[in-house]
Amino acid sequence: MTTYRTITCPQCRFAKTVPADTIPAAVTSVTCPQCGTSFALEEPALPPAPPPSPSLPADHGHKEGRHTLNFHFSGAAREYFGIWIVNTVLKIVTFGIYSAWAKVRKRRWFYGNTWLDGHAFEYLADPKALFKGWLIGVGALMLYSAAGKIDPLLAIPAGLALFLAIPWVIVRSRMFNNRNSSHRNIRFGFRANYREAYTVYAWLPLLSLLSLGLLYPYTVYRQRKFHVEQSSFGSAPLRFDAKARDYYRVYAGASLWFVLILGIIGVAATLLLQGAPGLKNPRDLHLLLGPMLVLLYIGMLMLSVVFTVYLKVRLANLTWNGTCLGSGRFASSLRIQDLLWLYISNLVAIALTLGLMIPWAAVRLARYRCAHLVFIHEGPLDNFLADAQGKKVGAAGEELADLFDVGVEIGL
Amino acid sequence: MKTTSADYFDGRSSLRHSSTVTLDGNQVRICFDGQELQYDRDQVRLSEAVGSISRSLHFPDGGVCELHDNGFTACFEQKAGGSSLSGRLHRLEISPASVVASLVLCIMLVGGFIQYGVPWLAKRAAFALPPVMEERLDRESLELLDRFLVKPSTLPPEKRHAVMRLFKQVQSGFPTDFPYRLEFRHGAKLGANALALPGGTIMLTDELVELADNDQALMAVLAHELTHIRNRHALRGLLQSSASAVILASVTGDITSITAIAATLPAMLAEARYSRDFEREADDGAIQWLHSQHLPTKPYAELLAKLQAQLTVKSGAPPEKEGVRNYLSTHPDTAERIRRIIRTP
Numbered sequence: 001m002t003t004y005r006t007i008t009c010p011q012c013r014f015a016k017t018v019p020a021d022t023i024p025a026a027v028t029s030v031t032c033p034q035c036g037t038s039f040a041l042e043e044p045a046l047p048p049a050p051p052p053s054p055s056l057p058a059d060h061g062h063k064e065g066r067h068t069l070n071f072h073f074s075g076a077a078r079e080y081f082g083i084w085i086v087n088t089v090l091k092i093v094t095f096g097i098y099s100a101w102a103k104v105r106k107r108r109w110f111y112g113n114t115w116l117d118g119h120a121f122e123y124l125a126d127p128k129a130l131f132k133g134w135l136i137g138v139g140a141l142m143l144y145s146a147a148g149k150i151d152p153l154l155a156i157p158a159g160l161a162l163f164l165a166i167p168w169v170i171v172r173s174r175m176f177n178n179r180n181s182s183h184r185n186i187r188f189g190f191r192a193n194y195r196e197a198y199t200v201y202a203w204l205p206l207l208s209l210l211s212l213g214l215l216y217p218y219t220v221y222r223q224r225k226f227h228v229e230q231s232s233f234g235s236a237p238l239r240f241d242a243k244a245r246d247y248y249r250v251y252a253g254a255s256l257w258f259v260l261i262l263g264i265i266g267v268a269a270t271l272l273l274q275g276a277p278g279l280k281n282p283r284d285l286h287l288l289l290g291p292m293l294v295l296l297y298i299g300m301l302m303l304s305v306v307f308t309v310y311l312k313v314r315l316a317n318l319t320w321n322g323t324c325l326g327s328g329r330f331a332s333s334l335r336i337q338d339l340l341w342l343y344i345s346n347l348v349a350i351a352l353t354l355g356l357m358i359p360w361a362a363v364r365l366a367r368y369r370c371a372h373l374v375f376i377h378e379g380p381l382d383n384f385l386a387d388a389q390g391k392k393v394g395a396a397g398e399e400l401a402d403l404f405d406v407g408v409e410i411g412l
Numbered sequence: 413m414k415t416t417s418a419d420y421f422d423g424r425s426s427l428r429h430s431s432t433v434t435l436d437g438n439q440v441r442i443c444f445d446g447q448e449l450q451y452d453r454d455q456v457r458l459s460e461a462v463g464s465i466s467r468s469l470h471f472p473d474g475g476v477c478e479l480h481d482n483g484f485t486a487c488f489e490q491k492a493g494g495s496s497l498s499g500r501l502h503r504l505e506i507s508p509a510s511v512v513a514s515l516v517l518c519i520m521l522v523g524g525f526i527q528y529g530v531p532w533l534a535k536r537a538a539f540a541l542p543p544v545m546e547e548r549l550d551r552e553s554l555e556l557l558d559r560f561l562v563k564p565s566t567l568p569p570e571k572r573h574a575v576m577r578l579f580k581q582v583q584s585g586f587p588t589d590f591p592y593r594l595e596f597r598h599g600a601k602l603g604a605n606a607l608a609l610p611g612g613t614i615m616l617t618d619e620l621v622e623l624a625d626n627d628q629a630l631m632a633v634l635a636h637e638l639t640h641i642r643n644r645h646a647l648r649g650l651l652q653s654s655a656s657a658v659i660l661a662s663v664t665g666d667i668t669s670i671t672a673i674a675a676t677l678p679a680m681l682a683e684a685r686y687s688r689d690f691e692r693e694a695d696d697g698a699i700q701w702l703h704s705q706h707l708p709t710k711p712y713a714e715l716l717a718k719l720q721a722q723l724t725v726k727s728g729a730p731p732e733k734e735g736v737r738n739y740l741s742t743h744p745d746t747a748e749r750i751r752r753i754i755r756t757p
Contacts (some may be wrong), residue, residue, distance in 0.1 A: 079463045082511040086504050089514045092521050105462050105501065112465025119419070119428075119478065120466060122459070184428065185421030185476040234426065356515075384426040386474075 067377050073370035074120075075113035077363040083109055084359040096138075100130035100399075114370060116183065117381055124187070125180040125395070133176075133395030137403040165400075167197035171230075172397020178231055179393045186234040189387050193230055200226045221247040224319045233325055235387045242322025250314040257310055258303065265299035309340045320373065326384065328377030334369070342368055413437075414488075416481040420444050423474030433469065433477055435488055440469070442477060449475070458488055460498035463505070531689075534651035538644040543589075543611075546647070550611025554595070557607075557615065565596035567618050572596055575616070578627055582634045585701050586642055594634075596621075604719060606633055608640035610647045623722070624715050632698045632712035639697025645690045695749055713753040720746045 087102035104127045111121040147158040171192055178188035200222045208215035221244045228240040269292065313334045320332035346361035413436045420431035420442055431444035440456050442449045449471070457470040467485050469477040479485055489499070504510045565572070579594045586592070590612030599605050599617030607615040614637045624630045640646065702709050 075463065079506075082505045082507075083463060085511055085514045085518060086501070089518050089521070092518070101501075105505075108460070108462045109465060112462065122468065184426040185423045185474075186426045380428075382425070382427045386424050 067379060069117045069375045069377055069381070071370040071373040071375070072115040073113055073363075073367040074115060075109060075363055075366065077360040080109060080359040080363050096134075097131070100134050101127040103127075103130060110366060111181065114366070116375060119184055122182045123180060124182060125176070129395045130399060133397070133399035134403075136396045137399035140400060141403050164202065167201040168194060169397050169400045170201060171197045172393070173401040174227065174230070175393045176395050176398040179391075183233070184381060184384070186384050186386050189232040189234070191230045191232070191237075193226075196226055196230075217247040217251040218244050220251075220315065224315070224322075228319070228323050232387065234384045236326050236384050239324040240322050241324065242318055246318055246322075247315075250311065250318060253314065254307060254311050258307055261299070261303045261306060265296070265303070268295060268299070305343065306340065309343055310336055313339050325375070326377070328375055331374050331376055333372045335372075338368065414484055416479065416484040418442075418469075418480065419478040421476050421478070423476060431477065433479070433484070435484065440471075442471075442475075453488075458485060460496075461485075461502040530652050531648070534648045535644070537651055538647040541644075541647060547611040549647070550609045550613050553609050554613060554615070558597075561601055562597040562615070562617070563600050564598060565618055566598050567596055567621060571621065575621055575630065578631050579614075579634055582631050582638060582701065585635070585704060586638045590641055592638065592641070604722065606637050608637040608646060610641075610644070610650075612641055614638070614641070623718060626711045626715065628702075628707050629711040629715035631707070632702055632709070633715070635701040636694045636698040638701075639694040640690065642697070643690075643693055645694070649690065691749065692752070695752060699753060709753050713750045716746055716750050716753070720750075 083105060087098070087105060090098045091102050104123065104125055107123040107125070111123040114121045144158050144162065147154040171190070171194060174190040175192060178190040181188045200219065204215065204219040204222055208219045221242070224242070224247075225240045228238050231238045272291065272295065313336045317332045317334055320330045323330045342365060346357075346365070349357040350361055413434065415432055415434045418431055418433045420429040420433075421427070422429070429444035431442050434441040434443075435453070438453050440451045440453055451471055455472045459468045459470065461467060467479050469479065469488075471477070504514075567575075575596075576594060579592075583592050593613045595613055595615045597615055597617055599619045602617055604619035604623045605617045606620055609615065614634065616634075620633070621630065624633065698712065699709055702712070
């Protein structure tokens with residue numbers, strides 16, 4: 001296990017976090033790379049990083065010098081409504097050309113309203129770069145649909161090309177978004193590991209299909225692991241210590257719910273059939289068809305909503321709770337019943353207002369998400385360093401992911 | 413000169429420096445931890461405003477200053493002179509007037525698209541559908557209707573042959589891109605009715621044949637249904653009922669995706685929730701055919717009136733006989749249609 005040490009220059013307060021075992025034991029003094037001051041290296045001030053434990057203590061308060069830094073979302077739905085409606089109209093009248101600018105404005109607003117330790121996040125993407133990516137994406141989409149039109153046989157190689165492009169697109173999209181997100185003027189990063197991307201987004205899904213889904217939880221585990229471990233905050237990589245068996249547990253729980261609700265629907269249908277009065281005549285059976293269909297529809301809707309929310313919540317908690325950065329780690333405490341209520345009320349509000357409540361729904365989801373995420377850390381977030389190798393990333397992957405709808409949702 | 417306190421980050425580490433920023437003429441000065449940095453104002457970029465998020469100054473060396481003072485940002489922007497695109501967008505987004513205007517415009521655009529755009533796209537998509545698909549939809553719809561709504565015809569064979577001869581006569585006046593077929597059924601719940609299926613099949617109920625004691629009226633009905641088929645009304649109606657399917661079909665050119673909503677076709681045909689425009693078009697087709705054959709339009713109008721009378725009487729029946737339907741219950745505005753038919757010489 002690696003422990004980290006933060007060395008801070010007493011002169012200019014420049015700080016650097018390094019793995020403790022990279023400092024030779026004989027070294028007693030160091031020279032600050034920032035101001036050139038030489039100073040004595042003291043004994044490690046930090047206790048060793050906490051042992052990786054998948055289950056976090058329920059109370060994450062102040063403990064032995066550990067700080068719980070809360071995420072916080074400050075945006076008001078009314079303000080976002082203005083941004084949303086103006087950008088929607090502009091997108092419509094420009095036939096989508098404006099979407100790059102709309103995306104940047106939307107993300108700038110959401111990032112700028114997300115706070116950690118007194119500082120907001122910032123989205124830095126250049127809309128012009130996104131627009132170039134959008135043009136490439138639209139071109140590819142047109143080519144893809146044209147291939148099927150010219151000759152139905154061409155749809156097969158086109159589909160295969162799309163399948164093979166997905167891992168690349170996902171990596172490029174993550175690189176673009178991380179590179180353009182910052183906190184405390186330190187940009188996030190994503191290391192391009194295409195080999196691993198093809199393993200988790202092409203090879204493992206194929207194997208999980210062949211194994212009739214038995215490998216599916218493992219695939220999800222590897223995908224989440226991939227996303228966390230390739231990401232970095234400045235030069236500090238994010239680490240992941242959740243276990244594959246925890247993902248199997250989540251899917252087992254979800255299956256249990258699935259069977260339970262299916263059972264309830266079955267029992268309700270049976271009771272309805274038996275309890276219906278005066279059904280001597282089998283010809284009257286069609287009278288029951290209406291209520292039966294309604295019941296079935298509501299049941300199936302409930303089933304899919306509960307199933308989706310259950311998986312979303314538990315996977316999000318599991319993934320965040322397994323994510324470490326520097327000497328700190330994240331803790332996510334989403335609750336299934338809360339999110340179930342949020343989703344259902346959002347759905348109803350959006351349906352009743354023909355979509356006008358979408359901004360409100362998005363804001364309340366963001367507020368809830370932030371209110372249930374903390375970063376537990378030693379002291380303030382002062383000692384992260386920028387990644388000097390960080391380069392500009394093109395936006396083609398990001399826009400392709402959007403247009404072909406292959407983006408990975410890691411928001412929650 | 414304008415001064416404010418701000419958080420400075422040098423871009424190399426996440427260490428926060430409490431600083432003061434001064435805007436002095438064409439110079440921006442930042443003081444922190446006993447250091448002072450100075451830049452030309454043109455080199456410093458103020459992050460664009462979105463909503464009320466806090467803004468920051470970006471310096472050419474990668475440093476960033478997080479500002480908390482709106483007065484300072486306003487001052488900085490004023491000095492920058494002129495209004496940028498993002499500044500104008502920001503004002504649009506926060507002004508109540510432009511937000512309300514956008515809302516109205518958005519509703520009008522979406523409403524206009526549903527009113528005019530969807531039918532237009534549906535028409536294009538329906539005419540682009542390969543015949544194989546239409547035949548399949550036709551066959552499946554007929555099977556479903558047979559199973560749930562109609563019964564085998566009880567008309568005597570000689571009557572059927574007579575109607576079939578009329579059908580052949582009318583059909584010759586229509587384009588040959590469909591394998592037109594005439595099917596006889598006992599309407600039962602559908603009453604006196606005629607349906608046009610997408611692949612060229614017309615279903616005529618015994619009740620309608622019996623009610624129309626006049627060959628010319630029956631031919632007009634057949635011409636009306638053939639016009640529905642020629643103009644792909646069944647398919648267009650189906651596509652229009654689902655705007656998302658239309659958009660999908662038009663954008664991707666993947667018309668087969670409508671199979672997802674094709675299951676609703678028999679219900680739609682039985683309810684015949686055709687738009688008034690489709691009915692008007694079909695009536696015009698019938699009238700045109702009658703004219704081309706130098707036949708009077710009056711018998712057709714009389715048949716419609718007779719159907720209307722039947723409908724009115726039946727609707728007044730006791731509640732247990734509710735659900736009585738015929739050709740007209742599914743074709744609205746009979747009075748207006750009769751007037752149109754009679755008006756044409």
